[in-house]
Amino acid sequence: MSNKKNNQVSRRQFLNYTLTGVGGFMGAALIAPMVGFAVDPLLKGEKSGDFVYVLDVDEITETPQKVSFQVDQTDGWYESKVEKNAFVFYDSNGDILALSPVCTHLGCTVDWATEKENEFFCPCHDGRYNAEGENIAGTPPTEPLHEYTFKVEEGKLYLSPETHARGGA
């Protein structure tokens, strides 16, 4: 008697497992391509942009100059020219620095020598950076302004649209 009952239960369980299996198969077959479709931006990875001519090296001074340059941007199906800004100058070691004006705190745009002489200032939360673009302790930013990758060829400065954190600076 009890044996028979056990059999009945296991038959129902078997049906339930099969049902879940078939349902899982259908769900997976349907959803798998759609998930791939949705996460495509992750699969694409980052594209490295081309270097763009910005200005001649002999125009660079020790005071940061705000320069703007246009990069071709392909955003999915939308292709456009986007204007980017950079502060270009020689740092105290005499090396070229091309800093991104994007504040490392929350992404506002900083400007040179607006609030205080020889400092970058971000108006959003009073973030301050010294003349080398390093964040001043006690103000909101937690790291120096990011830097553009650049190259110099035949006395001309070229910037890549990508920025990176300043390692070791």
Place this chain on the structure above:
Amino acid sequence: MQKGKGMKFVGDSRIKVGPKQTIPKDYSEYPGRTEPFWPNFLLKEWLVGAVFLIGFLCLVAAHPSPLEIKADPNTSGYIPLPDWYFLFLYELLKYEYAAAEYVVIGTIGIPGLAFGALLLAPFLDTKPGRRPTQRPIAVILMLLAVTSVIWLTYESASAVNWEERAEYSVANMTEVEVDTDHAGYEVYANNCMSCHGDSLQGVPGMAPELIGLPYDAEAIKDIAQNGIGEMPADMFSGTDEELNQLAEFIVATNSDGEGSEGESSGSESSNEGEDSSE
């Protein structure tokens, strides 16, 4: 059942406290081998569904969904075509008494009558008998309607020149960069563009594309003057110098197309490169 004073609820809600009545209703209405919906019957349905899904995915994988060239209201000679399930309505409008001054009959009259009758079928066919033999009028009308829909769809579809339509498909589209500064471009614009399109892409139903031509400059000059196939002679009017420029332009555009495609797929990882390799 407890009623009135004896009833107890969960909190101040209207849900009754106590053991619930979850025994399903007795479906002995149709004696026979009934079985519970879950899991027995649903499993069978899902097996059918899984087979159906596999078939559907095969269809999807085998036939990429079509995309034609971007909408251009100025495309001349384009014959509009609705999706296949509207073809019967579209075809209906081609008949004499369903078009022109009678168009209302074709657009509203006949479809309205048919779909109205479909909507109100339970009130038009009110006798209790359910077998098709017990309601010949309804069944015959439905068979007539289905036959005519299938017939109209077939008529409409068979009248379509599918090969010509395929020329509008993106898959058959080749793009080349046209050098508008080339000396021959202006000659091309004056003599050829009206039929062969502004970037040599051709106009479906009118003139073929001028990309990937098997001709050299001399042959192109000859065709421009004397025509070929359906292209009449004397389409070109101008000086010999212009003719030379034109031939150079067409040859240059052809070779540019090949060249730049090869370069871009090699040097850049941009979208263009992927396009050409696909």
Place this chain on the structure above:
Amino acid sequence: MLNKIYDWIDERLDVTPIWRDIADHEVPEHVNPAHHFSAFVYCFGGLTFFVVVIQILSGMFLTMYYVPDIENAWESVRYLQTEVAHGQIVRGMHHWGASVVIVMIFLHTLRVFFQGAYKKPRELNWIVGVLLFFVILGLGFTGYLLPWDNKAFFATQVGLEIAESVPFIGTEIKTLLAGDPTIVGAQTLTRFFAIHVFFLPAVLFGLLAAHFIMIRRQGISGPL
């Protein structure tokens, strides 16, 4: 743990009868394809619903890339189809699903018709079903425009002219659909998008719910 959560909810909301009613109702022999092969005709309704689910899911995902704008619509469709992972499959599902759902709903309607299953007491469910058919056709018509290719543009223009031929209010209907009395353009596309993605699906959900609730209430029609 899960059982306790369930009991806690059940005590307050009394949900057990709802799903027990769906899960445990007896399915009669005459609709069971395992007993009578001819009973496969009863699958058409379920398969229609299945394809509708595919349409809803694939449509939701397609809107991640699609823009209803005449400048970008075509480019976005082309991009999602050629550049995005599985884009061809997901758009293919939506494109072919649209055709398959029409075929299935047609077969389902014919099954119900020739079996006389719309007769008393199931008149209301038939009407809801025919309305669902209309909604699906409407979804097909409005969805056709969205890729903004030549085929879409010209077919919609014809469709709008047909709407215009309606006596007395034709011009108004056309203007309402197209968003402009003469242009088939930017406003037409956004309108069709809104109708295709929000208005008709909302109606579809309501009608589907009514359709299913009525089936549960009345049970499936008996054998002939």
